[in-house]
Amino acid sequence: MTPLIQATNLARIYQVRRGLFAQPKPVRAVDGVSLAVMPGETLGIVGESGSGKSTLGRMLLGIDQLQAGEVRFEGRAMPELRTAEWRALRAKMQLVYQDPLAALDRRLTIASQLAEPLEIHRIIPKDQRPARVAELMVAVGLRQDQAGRFPHELSGGQRQRAVIARALASRPKLLVCDEPVSALDVSIQAQVVNMLRQLQEQNGIAMVFISHDLKVVRNIADRVAVMYLGRIVEEASSDVIFRSPRHPYTQALVSSVPVPGKLLEGRVILQGEPPNPANRPAGCAFHPRCSIARDICRSTAPVLRQIENRRTAACHIVADGAVPVAA
Amino acid sequence: MGAAKSNLVELRDLKVAFDGVQVLHGIDLTVGRGEALGLVGESGCGKSVTWLAALGLLPGKAGVSGSVRLEGRELCGSPRSTLESVRGGRIAMIFQDPSSSLNPVLRIGRQITEALALHRGLRGDAARTEALRLMDMVGIPDARSRFDLYAHEFSGGQCQRLMIAMALAGEPDLLIADEPTTALDATIQAQILDLLIQLRAETGMATVFISHDLGAVSQVCERVCVMYAGRIVEQGTVEQLFAAPRHPYTRGLFDAIPRIDGPRQPLVPIPGTVPNPKHLPAGCAFSPRCSRVLQSCHTELPPLVPQGDGRLLACARPVPLALVIHAAKPRTPARIVESALQ
Ligand SMILES: Nc1ncnc2c1ncn2[C@@H]1O[C@H](COP(=O)(O)OP(=O)(O)OP(=O)(O)O)[C@@H](O)[C@H]1O
Ligand SMILES: Nc1ncnc2c1ncn2[C@@H]1O[C@H](COP(=O)(O)OP(=O)(O)OP(=O)(O)O)[C@@H](O)[C@H]1O
Ligand code: SF4
Ligand SMILES: [Mg+2]
Ligand SMILES: [Mg+2]
Numbered sequence: 001m002t003p004l005i006q007a008t009n010l011a012r013i014y015q016v017r018r019g020l021f022a023q024p025k026p027v028r029a030v031d032g033v034s035l036a037v038m039p040g041e042t043l044g045i046v047g048e049s050g051s052g053k054s055t056l057g058r059m060l061l062g063i064d065q066l067q068a069g070e071v072r073f074e075g076r077a078m079p080e081l082r083t084a085e086w087r088a089l090r091a092k093m094q095l096v097y098q099d100p101l102a103a104l105d106r107r108l109t110i111a112s113q114l115a116e117p118l119e120i121h122r123i124i125p126k127d128q129r130p131a132r133v134a135e136l137m138v139a140v141g142l143r144q145d146q147a148g149r150f151p152h153e154l155s156g157g158q159r160q161r162a163v164i165a166r167a168l169a170s171r172p173k174l175l176v177c178d179e180p181v182s183a184l185d186v187s188i189q190a191q192v193v194n195m196l197r198q199l200q201e202q203n204g205i206a207m208v209f210i211s212h213d214l215k216v217v218r219n220i221a222d223r224v225a226v227m228y229l230g231r232i233v234e235e236a237s238s239d240v241i242f243r244s245p246r247h248p249y250t251q252a253l254v255s256s257v258p259v260p261g262k263l264l265e266g267r268v269i270l271q272g273e274p275p276n277p278a279n280r281p282a283g284c285a286f287h288p289r290c291s292i293a294r295d296i297c298r299s300t301a302p303v304l305r306q307i308e309n310r311r312t313a314a315c316h317i318v319a320d321g322a323v324p325v326a327a
Numbered sequence: 328m329g330a331a332k333s334n335l336v337e338l339r340d341l342k343v344a345f346d347g348v349q350v351l352h353g354i355d356l357t358v359g360r361g362e363a364l365g366l367v368g369e370s371g372c373g374k375s376v377t378w379l380a381a382l383g384l385l386p387g388k389a390g391v392s393g394s395v396r397l398e399g400r401e402l403c404g405s406p407r408s409t410l411e412s413v414r415g416g417r418i419a420m421i422f423q424d425p426s427s428s429l430n431p432v433l434r435i436g437r438q439i440t441e442a443l444a445l446h447r448g449l450r451g452d453a454a455r456t457e458a459l460r461l462m463d464m465v466g467i468p469d470a471r472s473r474f475d476l477y478a479h480e481f482s483g484g485q486c487q488r489l490m491i492a493m494a495l496a497g498e499p500d501l502l503i504a505d506e507p508t509t510a511l512d513a514t515i516q517a518q519i520l521d522l523l524i525q526l527r528a529e530t531g532m533a534t535v536f537i538s539h540d541l542g543a544v545s546q547v548c549e550r551v552c553v554m555y556a557g558r559i560v561e562q563g564t565v566e567q568l569f570a571a572p573r574h575p576y577t578r579g580l581f582d583a584i585p586r587i588d589g590p591r592q593p594l595v596p597i598p599g600t601v602p603n604p605k606h607l608p609a610g611c612a613f614s615p616r617c618s619r620v621l622q623s624c625h626t627e628l629p630p631l632v633p634q635g636d637g638r639l640l641a642c643a644r645p646v647p648l649a650l651v652i653h654a655a656k657p658r659t660p661a662r663i664v665e666s667a668l669q
Contacts, residue, residue, distance in 0.1 A: 258542030
């Protein structure tokens with residue numbers, strides 16, 4: 001089966017200037033990432049702040065420029081940014097991000113916000129639009145009487161539903177969700193997560209689900225990629241990766257999730273801070289914080305290797321003897 | 328009545344209103360010496376306001392009433408100078424928004440030595456030595472060479488550590504940590520929780536840990552207070568609450584948390600949303616969202632009353648104890664605690 005979206009060796013380098021007269025320094029925000037998402041599948045992306053998750057999400061949609069690599073959607077290369085083909089394709093892939101207020105137009109009612117993409121993409125005849133708006137509201141669990149409300153008249157969870165409904169208007173095949181529930185309270189978060197899962201099951205929408213909340217990701221993703229400093233360090237099915245993380249960073253990450261009733265003792269608590277992306281450590285970028293690092297880790301960067309069936313990791317020790325994954 | 332047995336801090340019927348809208352409806356709360364108390368509840372339920380009011384830190388427009396006692400001495404309505412000597416000295420607070428609390432234009436070492444001068448009268452080399460010790464204590468690597476850096480030259484996790492160091496400068500009896508880990512990465516969060524536990528063990532100071540993360544609270548605290556819409560609805564030991572949450576809201580909070588292990592199931596959200604303090608429902612504020620609601624819940628406010636097991640509960644129809652204990656479903660909190668004890 002052809003992946004819905006396939007990314008090969010993506011790289012994004014920002015030139016960051018620290019101070020007015022300083023030489024700009026390259027920050028490799030995304031550094032050689034390859035991934036594929038099948039139709040209807042959800043890929044979770046987790047990792048430390050600044051590891052390049054959002055940048056990667058934007059690159060998949062073609063909003064952020066690729067310095068290297070390629071993105072193919074339904075087997076075809078991504079068209080040039082802002083061309084008619086690109087716009088047509090964008091209807092099939094939508095972005096949902098953290099701040100619902102910023103994503104909505106505060107002067108428009110919820111119904112008008114949902115009708116807008118229908119007009120822009122000329123998806124359905126004008127007379128059918130109100131029905132489609134109503135349908136979208138039902139799909140995300142908004143009440144009909146909320147159609148005439150303005151964004152600030154809704155609660156945070158309801159706003160995020162409206163944003164998702166808007167993203168669904170053009171019947172996308174892929175949603176890239178960047179921290180879609182992070183700003184919501186747990187009880188409301190659960191409502192939105194359930195709704196997203198329902199959408200997956202009923203409409204077969206594929207998702208790239210970016211979040212720092214591992215519990216939410218485990219709940220919604222089929223597969224999970226763990227990023228560290230611009231690279232994927234481990235990827236496996238969601239069940240497997242949380243039950244038996246292999247990469248030392250994934251182990252620390254999974255172990256750091258506070259579970260009600262579970263004591264902090266016996267957990268892996270990392271020493272040290274996440275490194276500065278502008279100053280990437282030599283060898284394995286994780287080695288300064290890694291408890292099992294050896295000499296080779298300080299000098300040679302590990303490549304992503306297949307360590308088990310449908311499971312990859314980039315670690316010298318974990319993947320000892322495994323064959324590198326062809327990019 | 329030995330003084331050692333008395334409570335460190337007692338809040339009695341603490342109420343707060345902003346522009347005529349009441350957001351805190353009479354909080355009764357005690358913190359014992361050396362105790363670690365958790366305060367949980369959803370955004371806007373009044374966790375921060377409770378302690379800001381107790382320390383006299385709310386803006387002038389806030390209407391505050393009730394009593395706040397530190398070792399029996401009334402603080403509510405006491406002169407500014409008394410409050411100022413208590414704050415930072417006896418009681419220190421780490422605020423929710425870290426960027427607002429470190430001064431961006433003062434070097435870090437200077438900020439800590441100023442706090443030491445203010446609260447402990449330390450100056451010169453003595454202050455510098457003590458500041459370095461505190462920076463070491465909270466785990467700032469190579470404190471000596473970073474003494475003269477500015478806040479922006481530290482990472483988010485390090486800024487949080489520095490705030491803790493500043494809070495410790497006055498050797499407080501009580502540290503109030505308001506969402507100290509919310510803005511941090513998971514691995515750094517675990518480091519800070521670990522630090523809070525360790526500091527309390529070393530210094531014996533009491534801790535109030537404010538968080539919406541039940542998992543984090545269970546690691547740091549002995550006793551937990553659950554708040555909803557400006558009131559305490561359940562209070563008990565961590566073991567009690569996690570083994571058998573009895574208020575339908577507490578129970579709902581547990582059920583809504585996605586699990587990191589066990590089978591994957593749809594989450595169990597609490598329907599509806601948190602009420603607007605301006606239009607609080609009559610009776611029990613949770614009644615419109617409650618799965619166990621009775622007719623009377625819509626009109627009668629359930630008082631917070633002690634239960635046989637020592638916990639406090641404000642509910643007309645709490646989750647029965649037996650139901651919680653015998654529930655065989657893998658996602659009940661009872662099982663979570665069990666598996667943690669193995
Ligand atoms: N527009 C930009 N200009 C310069 N640097 C940038 C820009 N956007 C991101 N970066 C840098 O690229 C790196 C990756 O950022 P990105 O936002 O993708 O991380 P993230 O994993 O989404 O983090 P978070 O969890 O905090 O959202 C970071 O070091 C960031 O500072
Ligand atoms: N300075 C203020 N002026 C007006 N209203 C305020 C002010 N500070 C807080 N409030 C209101 O008081 C209520 C309680 O707020 P508080 O900050 O204590 O909530 P919280 O439980 O700490 O929430 P969070 O988890 O979001 O920090 C909220 O309704 C809030 O809007
Ligand atoms: S008092 Fe009634 S409405 Fe309130 S939580 Fe208990 S059962 Fe539910
Ligand atoms: Mg991001
Ligand atoms: Mg708060």
